[in-house]
Amino acid sequence: MMQENxxxxxxxxxxxxxxxxxxxxxxxxxxxxxxxxxxxxxxxxKMMENGNPLTYDFYDxxxxxTDGDLAFGTSVTYPGKVGMEYFMTKxxxxxxxDTAEVYYCxxxxxxxxxxxxxxxxxxxxxxxxxxxxxxxxxxxxxxxIGNEPFITFxxxxxxxxxxxxxxxxxxxxxxxxxxNGNPIVVDNxxxx
Amino acid sequence: MMQENxxxxxxxxxxxxxxxxxxxxxxxxxxxxxxxxxxxxxxxxKMMENGNPLTYDFYDxxxxxTDGDLAFGTSVTYPGKVGMEYFMTKxxxxxxxDTAEVYYCxxxxxxxxxxxxxxxxxxxxxxxxxxxxxxxxxxxxxxxIGNEPFITFxxxxxxxxxxxxxxxxxxxxxxxxxxNGNPIVVDNxxxx
Numbered sequence: 552m553m554q555e556n557x558x559x560x561x562x563x564x565x566x567x568x569x570x571x572x573x574x575x576x577x578x579x580x581x582x583x584x585x586x587x588x589x590x591x592x593x594x595x596x597k598m599m600e601n602g603n604p605l606t607y608d609f610y611d612x613x614x615x616x617t618d619g620d621l622a623f624g625t626s627v628t629y630p631g632k633v634g635m636e637y638f639m640t641k642x643x644x645x646x647x648x649d650t651a652e653v654y655y656c657x658x659x660x661x662x663x664x665x666x667x668x669x670x671x672x673x674x675x676x677x678x679x680x681x682x683x684x685x686x687x688x689x690x691x692x693x694x695x696i697g698n699e700p701f702i703t704f705x706x707x708x709x710x711x712x713x714x715x716x717x718x719x720x721x722x723x724x725x726x727x728x729x730x731n732g733n734p735i736v737v738d739n740x741x742x743x
Numbered sequence: 744m745m746q747e748n749x750x751x752x753x754x755x756x757x758x759x760x761x762x763x764x765x766x767x768x769x770x771x772x773x774x775x776x777x778x779x780x781x782x783x784x785x786x787x788x789k790m791m792e793n794g795n796p797l798t799y800d801f802y803d804x805x806x807x808x809t810d811g812d813l814a815f816g817t818s819v820t821y822p823g824k825v826g827m828e829y830f831m832t833k834x835x836x837x838x839x840x841d842t843a844e845v846y847y848c849x850x851x852x853x854x855x856x857x858x859x860x861x862x863x864x865x866x867x868x869x870x871x872x873x874x875x876x877x878x879x880x881x882x883x884x885x886x887x888i889g890n891e892p893f894i895t896f897x898x899x900x901x902x903x904x905x906x907x908x909x910x911x912x913x914x915x916x917x918x919x920x921x922x923n924g925n926p927i928v929v930d931n932x933x934x935x
Contacts, residue, residue, distance in 0.1 A: 560857050560865040562875045567759075567849065618810060619841040619879040621898065649811040653898045655847065657759065665752050673752040682896070683754045687811040704874070706813065706845045706898035 558615060563624075567657050570608070570627040570702035577608035580641070582633070588641060588719065590726055590741065594634030605629055606638045607693070620709035626654070627702050628661060628695040635728040639664075642692025642723060646712025649687040654703040656681045661701035662734070664723055665689040672724050674736055677703065690718055694727045696734040750807060755816075759849050762800070762819040762894035769800035772833070774825070780833060780911065782918055782933065786826030797821060798830045799885070812901035818846070819894050820853060820887040827920040831856075834884025834915060838904025841879040846895040848873045853893035854926070856915055857881040864916050866928055869895065882910055886919045888926040 565572050581603045582595070589595050598604075610624030631638040642664070645652070654663060656677035666672035667688040675683045676696075685691045695701035721743045725736050757764050773795045774787070781787050790796075802816030823830040834856070837844070846855060848869035858864035859880040867875045868888075877883045887893035913935045917928050 557880070558876070558878055559863075560855070560867055560876060560878060560881065562867045562869065562873045564872050565847070565874060567872045614876075617841075617879075619839075619843060619900070621843045621845050621876070621900075623845045623847075623874060623876070623898070647811075649809075651811060651813045651901075653813050653815045655757070655815075655896050657849070663752070671751075675752055675754050677754065680756050680759045681754045682757060682815060684750070684752060684806075684813070684815070686750055686752060687809075688749070689752065704847050704896065706815070708811070708813075708900065709843075 563612065565625040565704065570625040570658060570700060572610065575610055575612065577610055579605055580607050581605055585641065589633040589636050590739070591634030591636060598633055604631060606631065607640050614709040616710040618708060618710050621706050622709040622711070623704070623706040625702060625704050626693055627700050628693045629700055630695050630698050632729060635730070637694050637696050637727055637729065637734065639694040639727070640692050641715055642690055642718045644690040644714040644717055645707070646714045647708070647710060650708045650711040651687050652685040652691060652705055652707040654683050654685065654705045656703050658702035659695060659699045660697035662694040662696055662727055664692045664694055664725060664727065666724050674725065690723070692723060696727065755804065757817040757896065762817040762850060762892060764802065767802055767804065769802055771797055772799050773797055777833065781825040781828050782931070783826030783828060790825055796823060798823065799832050806901040808902040810900060810902050813898050814901040814903070815896070815898040817894060817896050818885055819892050820885045821892055822887050822890050824921060827922070829886050829888050829919055829921065829926065831886040831919070832884050833907055834882055834910045836882040836906040836909055837899070838906045839900070839902060842900045842903040843879050844877040844883060844897055844899040846875050846877065846897045849894050849896055851887060851891045851893035852889035854886040854888055854919055856884045856886055856917060856919065858916050866917065882915070884915060888919065
């Protein structure tokens, strides 16, 4: 029996140069969408006075939300900082916590910051050609530590869902800041 | 509760230039591994007399086979032909038939040939930057229709499994042959 919401084979183009599709619109997160997520609220407010820069783009192709389907697309985190903190994605757990995600880096340099409810955390550096495995149960956030767009191609189970609320409330255990021109990983003093 | 066979985050490098990892060994399929899978047995035997060329490489990272984990890696199908038929992968169904796969092309030009048990078939051309969605239930085969390696990065549910036997016995409904320098898709007269 075919699943009721099964779909036909299809292709989508995501440029290996800038990560963007020529036919699909990304979901764009500007700085205003990130209110309260960066450590330095003062730097955030000051930056907002001078505009509302695009911080990252990603895609939601609205795949059938079954455990046999997959969601995929690109994530493009643009270079920049709020105070000393690098531009980053909100980061999220999957609603179905025991589901993994794979990211394949095709441009730029960045970190994948990860933590699970059991208290484990991890950070992996990504450069073009590096794939990172985000195991089941790990919240994950992309962080651009370079000067060009940090671009990844991601795939996850289409029914996994996104739990953004937990990170919005608690934050990640770790922050990635620039110090003397280099990224450092520090404890998040605001972590709940 | 953590799943018993859960694993930690990790990265693996797969070159965006040639698709190969610097730390993992690929599974290599030489022409001899493909006996009986090409249409023209005579051309196959003749080609084998002059050596046993490498036809494709892919990776098995031996991920935990749960429905929450993902398997991933690259597939590199090398250029060449057996008679008029382009070098290709064996192709397979997933043992858990209702599981999808995503391929993102990073090099070369090729086809993804697909068919399901219900009698639907499809073929999609892939060039760098194109992602193809192989929906649940679709057997899939990579075919190199160009002159350089056809390279894709793939992800699928780690417990999906590989059913090679069905294709080895029945073949695909369609063949991709070169005619006057161009690829054509024809019915497979040997299809059972």
